[in-house]
Amino acid sequence: MTAFFLIAICVILFVVIFQISKASEYVSVLKGEEASRKQNNKINGFLMISFLILGLIGVWYCNHLFYGKTLLPQGSASVEGESIDTLLMVTIAITGLAFFITQILLFWFSFRYQEKEGKKAFYYPHNNKLEILWTTVPAITFMILVVFGLRLWFKLTGEPPKNAHVVEITGHQFGWDMRYPGKDNVLGKKNYKLYNNPSGNTLGVDFNDPASHDDIRTSEMHLPVGVPVKLVINSMDVIHDVGLNHFRLKMDAVPGIPTTLWFTPKYTTKQMQKRTGNPNFVYEISCDQMCGKGHFTMRGVIVVETKEEYKRWLAAQKSEYSTLMAQNATTPTAIENSIQVTKSETATKAIAKLEAKN
Amino acid sequence: MSTAITLQESQAHAGAHAAHAHHHEPFITKYIFSQDHKMISKQFVITGIIWAIIGGFFSVVFRLQLGFPESTFPWLEDIFGHWAAGGKLHPEFYYALVTMHGTVLVFFVLTAGLSGTFANFLIPLQIGARDMASPMLNMLSYWFFFLASVIMLSSLFVQTGPASGGWTVYPPLSALGEASEGSKTGMDLWLISMATFIISSLLGGLNYITTILNMRTKGMSMTRMPLTIWGLFFTAVLGVLAFPVLFSGVILLIFDRNLGTSFFLSDIVVAGKILPNEGGSAILFQHLFWFLGHPEVYIILLPAMGIASEIISVNSRKPIFGYMAMVGSLFAICILAFLVWAHHMFVTGMNPFAGAVFVLLTLLIAVPSSIKVFNWLTTLWRGNIRFTPAMLFAIGFVSLFISGGLTGIYLGNSSLDIHLHDTYFNIAHFHLVMGVASFFGMFAGLYHWFPKMFGRYMNNTLAYVHFWITLVGAYLIFWPMHYEGLAGMPRRYYDFANWESFKMFGGLNEFISVVAIIVFITQLLFVVNFFYSMFKGRKVTSTNPWGATTLEWTTPINPGHGNWEGEIPEVHRWPYDYSKDGRDYIPQTEAVGENESVH
Numbered sequence A: 001m002t003a004f005f006l007i008a009i010c011v012i013l014f015v016v017i018f019q020i021s022k023a024s025e026y027v028s029v030l031k032g033e034e035a036s037r038k039q040n041n042k043i044n045g046f047l048m049i050s051f052l053i054l055g056l057i058g059v060w061y062c063n064h065l066f067y068g069k070t071l072l073p074q075g076s077a078s079v080e081g082e083s084i085d086t087l088l089m090v091t092i093a094i095t096g097l098a099f100f101i102t103q104i105l106l107f108w109f110s111f112r113y114q115e116k117e118g119k120k121a122f123y124y125p126h127n128n129k130l131e132i133l134w135t136t137v138p139a140i141t142f143m144i145l146v147v148f149g150l151r152l153w154f155k156l157t158g159e160p161p162k163n164a165h166v167v168e169i170t171g172h173q174f175g176w177d178m179r180y181p182g183k184d185n186v187l188g189k190k191n192y193k194l195y196n197n198p199s200g201n202t203l204g205v206d207f208n209d210p211a212s213h214d215d216i217r218t219s220e221m222h223l224p225v226g227v228p229v230k231l232v233i234n235s236m237d238v239i240h241d242v243g244l245n246h247f248r249l250k251m252d253a254v255p256g257i258p259t260t261l262w263f264t265p266k267y268t269t270k271q272m273q274k275r276t277g278n279p280n281f282v283y284e285i286s287c288d289q290m291c292g293k294g295h296f297t298m299r300g301v302i303v304v305e306t307k308e309e310y311k312r313w314l315a316a317q318k319s320e321y322s323t324l325m326a327q328n329a330t331t332p333t334a335i336e337n338s339i340q341v342t343k344s345e346t347a348t349k350a351i352a353k354l355e356a357k358n
Numbered sequence B: 001m002s003t004a005i006t007l008q009e010s011q012a013h014a015g016a017h018a019a020h021a022h023h024h025e026p027f028i029t030k031y032i033f034s035q036d037h038k039m040i041s042k043q044f045v046i047t048g049i050i051w052a053i054i055g056g057f058f059s060v061v062f063r064l065q066l067g068f069p070e071s072t073f074p075w076l077e078d079i080f081g082h083w084a085a086g087g088k089l090h091p092e093f094y095y096a097l098v099t100m101h102g103t104v105l106v107f108f109v110l111t112a113g114l115s116g117t118f119a120n121f122l123i124p125l126q127i128g129a130r131d132m133a134s135p136m137l138n139m140l141s142y143w144f145f146f147l148a149s150v151i152m153l154s155s156l157f158v159q160t161g162p163a164s165g166g167w168t169v170y171p172p173l174s175a176l177g178e179a180s181e182g183s184k185t186g187m188d189l190w191l192i193s194m195a196t197f198i199i200s201s202l203l204g205g206l207n208y209i210t211t212i213l214n215m216r217t218k219g220m221s222m223t224r225m226p227l228t229i230w231g232l233f234f235t236a237v238l239g240v241l242a243f244p245v246l247f248s249g250v251i252l253l254i255f256d257r258n259l260g261t262s263f264f265l266s267d268i269v270v271a272g273k274i275l276p277n278e279g280g281s282a283i284l285f286q287h288l289f290w291f292l293g294h295p296e297v298y299i300i301l302l303p304a305m306g307i308a309s310e311i312i313s314v315n316s317r318k319p320i321f322g323y324m325a326m327v328g329s330l331f332a333i334c335i336l337a338f339l340v341w342a343h344h345m346f347v348t349g350m351n352p353f354a355g356a357v358f359v360l361l362t363l364l365i366a367v368p369s370s371i372k373v374f375n376w377l378t379t380l381w382r383g384n385i386r387f388t389p390a391m392l393f394a395i396g397f398v399s400l401f402i403s404g405g406l407t408g409i410y411l412g413n414s415s416l417d418i419h420l421h422d423t424y425f426n427i428a429h430f431h432l433v434m435g436v437a438s439f440f441g442m443f444a445g446l447y448h449w450f451p452k453m454f455g456r457y458m459n460n461t462l463a464y465v466h467f468w469i470t471l472v473g474a475y476l477i478f479w480p481m482h483y484e485g486l487a488g489m490p491r492r493y494y495d496f497a498n499w500e501s502f503k504m505f506g507g508l509n510e511f512i513s514v515v516a517i518i519v520f521i522t523q524l525l526f527v528v529n530f531f532y533s534m535f536k537g538r539k540v541t542s543t544n545p546w547g548a549t550t551l552e553w554t555t556p557i558n559p560g561h562g563n564w565e566g567e568i569p570e571v572h573r574w575p576y577d578y579s580k581d582g583r584d585y586i587p588q589t590e591a592v593g594e595n596e597s598v599h
Helices: A002-031 A033-068 A080-111 A128-157 A210-214 A270-277 A307-316 A321-329 A332-338 A346-356 B002-024 B027-032 B036-067 B074-088 B091-127 B133-157 B185-214 B227-258 B282-316 B324-339 B352-380 B389-411 B413-422 B424-454 B460-480 B483-487 B503-536
Strands: A165-172 A175-180 A214-217 A221-224 A229-235 A241-243 A251-255 A258-265 A282-289 A297-307 B578-580 B584-585
Touching: A002 A165, A002 B460, A002 B503, A033 A080, A033 B074, A033 B352, A033 B389, A033 B460, A033 B483, A033 B503, A080 A128, A080 A258, A080 B091, A080 B389, A080 B413, A128 A241, A128 B352, A165 A221, A165 A241, A165 A251, A165 A297, A165 A321, A165 B324, A175 A346, A210 A321, A214 A321, A221 A307, A229 A241, A229 B413, A251 A258, A251 B413, A270 B389, A297 B282, A307 B389, A321 B091, B036 B091, B036 B133, B036 B424, B036 B503, B091 B133, B091 B185, B091 B227, B091 B424, B185 B227, B185 B424, B227 B282, B227 B324, B282 B352, B282 B578, B324 B389, B352 B389, B352 B413, B389 B460, B424 B483, B460 B483, B460 B503, B460 B578
Parallel strands: A165 A229, A221 A297
Antiparallel strands: A165 A175, A175 A214, A229 A258, A241 A251, A241 A282, A282 A297, B578 B584
């Protein structure tokens, strides 16, 4: 019923506006086109200056309402993100200044120089000095932003510090899997052709590689606070993106092309709960690259904790190898077969084998 | 030189012939398979309007989901059937709508609808030619576009739904039917439609370039062309050089989908199936796509810039400030547009050094853009401004171009992009700077040249209502989105309810959706005004209603095929002699006086 009324109101409004507009056309003919044009001009000139004033109030009001909901007041949760925030604030200041100057001039000029009786426009076709002025000033400003931006960019994309530990994160439709390298600090090799769903080897880990035997697989990422972490990012199927809004970073997960990203968590989850005043606060991994119908459900969780807590948590995890072995003890063929598949085999053979087994 | 003369002579001949013949021209060749550039431009604009309504309606539907995720709308089921079972959009179909909204508005409305309309209409009229260099190719250009439209439209009706991988159709998602319903038949139709569209665009572009270079009337040197023509010229150059690259990407993707090649595929397990493809690169497609995709932004923007420059000058009764700087900055944008594509790919894991080069070039392109803004402002300064509907939209264009352009400085700086990429900040940025701004350019152009197109005026009051609601609405929709983006809220999400980081924006999303619906309905006022005025509008009584200097206003009120009844007029001066030497305006056709200074 409400829908019906809404539509009815819309239609009536529409018809009313249309009829008024039609009538105004006749009125303008009666009044004389010149006179009605001048009246329209005055009204629109007034609306121009009103739009400017209301717009500026609106900009302030919008900021008042929503600034608190952005990530800026709570600060970056990673050490590197703080530089990003600084650069962001500098950019906001510079572009904000340019925004206010140009918009105020635009609407002020429109109001101030509206058509008036007996006034002539000023014939002013060019002035090279002015052109040079507004070529060089923006150019210099942008170059300053480029210099600061690139210094930060090379730091963010450069080598992580030596003490960084490695976590692998792999996206699939629609979720994330993490892998920790275990005691040997080396992640076992992977080959996507070793993917085997029944056996649980859904990351395609090559268990022929001894380095893989102590690797830990989890669905939640735990990180110690204050220690740099290097993420090795993979995808099993389509392109995903590891979006870490609290840490101010993101990186695509591309099938066949591993990418990396590093940062240093600054606050534990518990500290962040206090900082934001939100007891439910949690670091989230959002998929930021369109990946199919479940894209919006592709949520991961990062728990940042103290070093002691992290060590305790890590010690409690079992290696993927041992879990899978135990799981498949009743049906041993699955995992053994998947181990036997080696890289030298052609793809078709591997698939035929897996299909036959399934 | 000799070719130019022969072309002009043959055109003059054809024009004279047409002028005699057009009285008893049959319906089919006059309205359907017309070779008259003016009729073709009308075909483009009407097809564009239909697409804009469809594309806009899609955005209303997915905004309903974003604004009211808890509600159901039973009427959606009546329209979309099982895709909206129980009045709730299926996520797969939500993504299809998002994809179609982007594709339709970027390519079919703001590329074909904008440059198709104005290049066809204005180029011959403003440079003084009887028609395009090849009216036949021009007609084919429209009909290829029509064919592309039919194919794209038909993809809405296939069982598995239209393409749903985003308008950028990144593989592997778009390449694998197992990855998404929309990557089945819908995606094949999308690719075929796009290939057809590119053919249309190339035929059009080649024609525009040839016409501008060869068929200018006597005295119309390049530096005497109106800025609209310069804008359309660089647009055509961009299109002709960039679209073939997307064409190759489209063809390779068709191969990957149907012939088992691995250009973009490697190391993939999808739906539990291990694919044999190895050695391809998903990132390669992004390079091919954005090599067109970025110039595409300027293909959409440059015509609007040209139109705004012309209209601001005419209605301020002042010459455009810094004509050569305006042309120079268009040229600089045209060159730089080819060198910035990878700024869409900062987070793909690209080589950081390559990234750095693209940051530098991207921020360089902001320099010509700021030159243009300051020149528009100076043109307004000490003018005698008439607020025709066209002028209002041109001023609105400048305002939106500033607002959207400035946020490009954030996204072009890779260190900030790594935070803001693919968030609502990005949505706000490109909708303001190329979406709404170009729409404003298009509206400005239509209100301004409507009297020339149809010999009637559009209704002013409706136009004013249309302008003010649209301008305020555009800001109300997109300005708050910057804040959502600064909270990291990702684009292309169907629902935010389960996200601790984003769910606090529910109220704002609802507000944006309500405004979006109002703005969409307001656009229907324009549509009604357009078609009503076409038949019932106030008749134009003078050949030059706006008091403009350019050549199109020297033709009869309703020009026939061939445009000028007698000789094509000769040009003696640049097109911006407004308020010079105490005169309101001096037409381009008037000879320069003995003591007159030339700008």
